[in-house]
Amino acid sequence: xxxxxxxxxxxxxLHLSFREGEFSWIRSVPDTxxxxxxxxxxxxSIEALCNATGVEISTMPSDSHANMWSVLRPSGVAGVxxxxxxxxxxxNKHLKQLVRKIDDLLSKYGSSYYANEFVTIRQFxxxxxxxxxxxxxxxKILNDDSQRNGSMGTFIPLDDxxxxxxxxxxxxxxxxxxxxxxxxSILTMxxxxxxxxxxxxxxxxxxxxxxxxxxxxxxxxxxxxxxxADVYEYIRREVLNCEVTRDVAKIATxxxxxxxxxxxxxxxxxxxxxxxxxxxxxxxxxYFKIPDLERxxxxxxxxxxxxxxxxxxxxxxxxxxxxxxxxxxxQSTAADAALLGFSSMIDQMKDEKIDACPIFVIHDALLVDIxxxxxxxxxxxxxxxxxxxxxxxxxxxxxxxxxxx
Numbered sequence: 573x574x575x576x577x578x579x580x581x582x583x584x585x586l587h588l589s590f591r592e593g594e595f596s597w598i599r600s601v602p603d604t605x606x607x608x609x610x611x612x613x614x615x616x617s618i619e620a621l622c623n624a625t626g627v628e629i630s631t632m633p634s635d636s637h638a639n640m641w642s643v644l645r646p647s648g649v650a651g652v653x654x655x656x657x658x659x660x661x662x663x664n665k666h667l668k669q670l671v672r673k674i675d676d677l678l679s680k681y682g683s684s685y686y687a688n689e690f691v692t693i694r695q696f697x698x699x700x701x702x703x704x705x706x707x708x709x710x711x712k713i714l715n716d717d718s719q720r721n722g723s724m725g726t727f728i729p730l731d732d733x734x735x736x737x738x739x740x741x742x743x744x745x746x747x748x749x750x751x752x753x754x755x756x757s758i759l760t761m762x763x764x765x766x767x768x769x770x771x772x773x774x775x776x777x778x779x780x781x782x783x784x785x786x787x788x789x790x791x792x793x794x795x796x797x798x799x800x801a802d803v804y805e806y807i808r809r810e811v812l813n814c815e816v817t818r819d820v821a822k823i824a825t826x827x828x829x830x831x832x833x834x835x836x837x838x839x840x841x842x843x844x845x846x847x848x849x850x851x852x853x854x855x856x857x858x859y860f861k862i863p864d865l866e867r868x869x870x871x872x873x874x875x876x877x878x879x880x881x882x883x884x885x886x887x888x889x890x891x892x893x894x895x896x897x898x899x900x901x902x903q904s905t906a907a908d909a910a911l912l913g914f915s916s917m918i919d920q921m922k923d924e925k926i927d928a929c930p931i932f933v934i935h936d937a938l939l940v941d942i943x944x945x946x947x948x949x950x951x952x953x954x955x956x957x958x959x960x961x962x963x964x965x966x967x968x969x970x971x972x973x974x975x976x977x
Contacts, residue, residue, distance in 0.1 A: 575590055576598070604614070620742065637702070703771060703931045778941060782937045782971075786906050789965070807824075828862060869898065912961055914930070918930055
């Protein structure tokens, strides 16, 4: 598998490339190569792979060498060859060790989730565009102590009137749910403030596309079952025989999937008959095959010290509680499923010549900046339920116009 060491890691004019046991010096790094060093915007980042898998690979042989290197190359200076820090003998030894570590890493993970779905999601997230914001309203919020929200300070636009593009972190969460590394803190922005977002130019709109009840639907797929558009109404009717309301069916489904006790659920739905609540939970757990899933995940974590999602994302587990295992498994699978679905959706929009570009993802929701003339075509496109890789059935989505100009 081909990979490169970035020229600025070496302090050289060219990147050092390794492919099929041979090395060469190249001027640009192909997207198909894995890259070590300054790889934030590269799809196949060895640093990102290390962060995701818990493997450590240092570009320097020791802390003392790293300190010397920082003195020789202060911030912003990239032209001092690494040989001045290490010497040719030490450099050759270090590069051989570095190449072996990278080769071992790619041999272990290079054909797994981390070289496929992980990279697909990374490429998708790196394609986000910038949008505008109602700066006046943001300033009002920041100046009003009763309305102030710490994250709103990240929504001050740059000099051109647009927000910076978000930089997401795929690896800071065990389950794979995204966090914001830099840029607007969209994940903590109040939902009722999203209307402050503005398209980048006139004649366009900000549209939000949401997967509907994604996690319960993923859980059904794992149990080899499907549901109609309203999953909770389906559970109420087909699983609970219309004996409860839809709201109770929703609470009971979430409770069964994520380990809420019968007593806590009884308090939530104000049901005094605890035996009835237990029966409802047991019925839903059996339908979703939760006991089987708990058993399989418990066995996996005891054998391997970790569990893997449907896609192969490895999650180290420090709590073997059954409901925690199920929670992590479903949440991780759903997180990647949503991002893979959104990535495929954007590709299909391009094929359909729908003028839309992604600007933010908020867990199960995607915000796009779209040409107003294409909104009706997007609605028709969205009416088709989305299929998600390795999951059974179709996954419906909803659409909402956030703002227009």
